[in-house]
Amino acid sequence: MKMSPEMKKAQENMISGVLSAEGFLGEDEGRPLRDLIEETEELFSHHGLDIDELTTLLEELMEEGRKGLGEPITVRERWLVQTTEARGHLPCPFEDGIQRKITALIQNKANEESLLVSSLSLHLLMKHHFIEGRGSRFRMEPEQVKLVLDHDGNRLSSSINLRGNEF
Numbered sequence: 001m002k003m004s005p006e007m008k009k010a011q012e013n014m015i016s017g018v019l020s021a022e023g024f025l026g027e028d029e030g031r032p033l034r035d036l037i038e039e040t041e042e043l044f045s046h047h048g049l050d051i052d053e054l055t056t057l058l059e060e061l062m063e064e065g066r067k068g069l070g071e072p073i074t075v076r077e078r079w080l081v082q083t084t085e086a087r088g089h090l091p092c093p094f095e096d097g098i099q100r101k102i103t104a105l106i107q108n109k110a111n112e113e114s115l116l117v118s119s120l121s122l123h124l125l126m127k128h129h130f131i132e133g134r135g136s137r138f139r140m141e142p143e144q145v146k147l148v149l150d151h152d153g154n155r156l157s158s159s160i161n162l163r164g165n166e167f
């Protein structure tokens, strides 16, 4: 499929050494971004994961985890979240803004599976349906996302319904 100029530009920005030393494409550096995004959408759909729902939950876990000021804290009884913050911002490769340098290690307390999320990787999934290439440090593998967010077989939305019961 033909890629739009915006998509081509984003792909150029993702090559290692352009916006970051590591880049965003990992082992998929030679593959068209359009294909990677389509694959991502199919994978999440295959695992029964709604990208809007799960990114909303991840964003909230990350925000609440920041209250630990760098120490791991329990969020909503189910997750242990530890955030790291650095000064400055990172530009999105799609050139639609900048993201703070915040990372969160989110661990499911029941099965001890964890997921590393950054403000930028979360934005990339939420807005662009892009999870970074295979082998990238911040790739959000759908199977791992499912394990971390959805441990007890309940639908993801039941996790989201816990919202508001916290305070």
Ligand SMILES: [Zn+2]
Pocket (backbone or CB within 6 Å): 092, 093, 094, 095, 096, 097, 123, 124, 127, 128
């Ligand atoms: Zn963006």
